[in-house]
Amino acid sequence: MQRPLIKYCGNKSFEDLQVVAKSEADYIGFIFANSKRKVTPIEVKQWLQEVDIQDKKTVGVFVNADFEEIAAVLANVPLSVIQCHGTETVDFIHLVKEQTGLDVWKVLHHDNQAIGLMKQYSGVADGYVVDTKVATMWGGSGVTFDWQSIPIYQQEANRQGVPCFIAGGIDASNIKTLLSYDIGGVDISSGIEQDGKKEYTIIQTIEKWVDTCVERTK
Template sequence: MQRPLIKYCGNKSCEDVQVVSQSRADYIGFIFANSKRKVNPDEVKQWLQEVDLHGKQTVGIFVNANFEEIETVLEIVPLAIIQCHGTESVDYIKQVKKRTMKNVWKVIHHADQALETMKEFAGIVDGYVVDTKVANMWGGSGVSFNWEAIPLYHQEARSQGVPCFIAGGIDSKNIERLLSYNIDGFDVSSGIEHQGKKDQTIIHTIQKRVDEYVERT
């Protein structure tokens, strides 16, 4: 098994960025939508000037944002990827890609029609994040969906030729079970936190378990 791609999301302080910058994550995420982890673009700009990300790509998370909101953030923060986490339409995603010239990931919330929704974005988005939908929350709930559905999502993403990240309720205790689904990547926020801060020890434990699993398989 190849090592899955790793995204550590919801970084909300320079300290968080420093901790994640020392990890083996491929992507570092910042939330610009209403959330307890929402950040200010000017602050993120400052953190990125102070911390060497060691090649990690920056991901900005937006929920049903207007185009001007995204463009304003891009003027301040050097985002590599825009992640649309709401109920954005196919036409909306096309416009975001056209206006920003950035790669766009679409979050698919696990539900009865989720796979059909995913198919609508074929050939348009550059990646998917499958997450749990919890009432009054778009993500970051720390709740897992039924992982038995993962192979269906991955099959669809691979047929489209794009990566599919799994999010929601992932932590050091269940990461090995998640890896058994031969995932493309995983996206963690609350699962690498202790008292609301990114925790180097937890991250190290997750990465160690990933390495051990990959070596065994």
């Protein structure tokens, strides 16, 4: 299997960013929507000026934001990817891409309608994150969904030629099971935290499993 892309999301402090900057992550996520991990554009701007994230790309997470809100963040933060985590339409995704020139990922909440939605965004979304559907929460629940459905999502993402990240309840205790599926990427937030802070030893354990699984399949 190819090494899955790694995204560590929900970085909510200077210290979190310092920890994740040392990791093997491909993407570092910041949440600009209502969440216990919400950050402000000014905070993130200051952190990125002081922490060398090397070649890692930055992802801004938004939930049903209007374009002006996204633009206000971009005025301060050099994002690489816009992640839309709400009920954003195909037309809105297209608008954001057109106006910003950035990749836009769409989050899908796993249920029996998700694969149909994924097909609707075909040719517009530059990537997907499949997360657990939990009442009253858009994400960050720490709950897994039925991973037996992963191949269906991955097959559609492959058809579209875009990455598909798996999110929701991934941590050091179950990453090995997740990696038994041929996934395009992992998106982890609470699963790399201890006492609400990003923890490097947990990250090392997760990345060891990723590297081991890739080596075994070479």
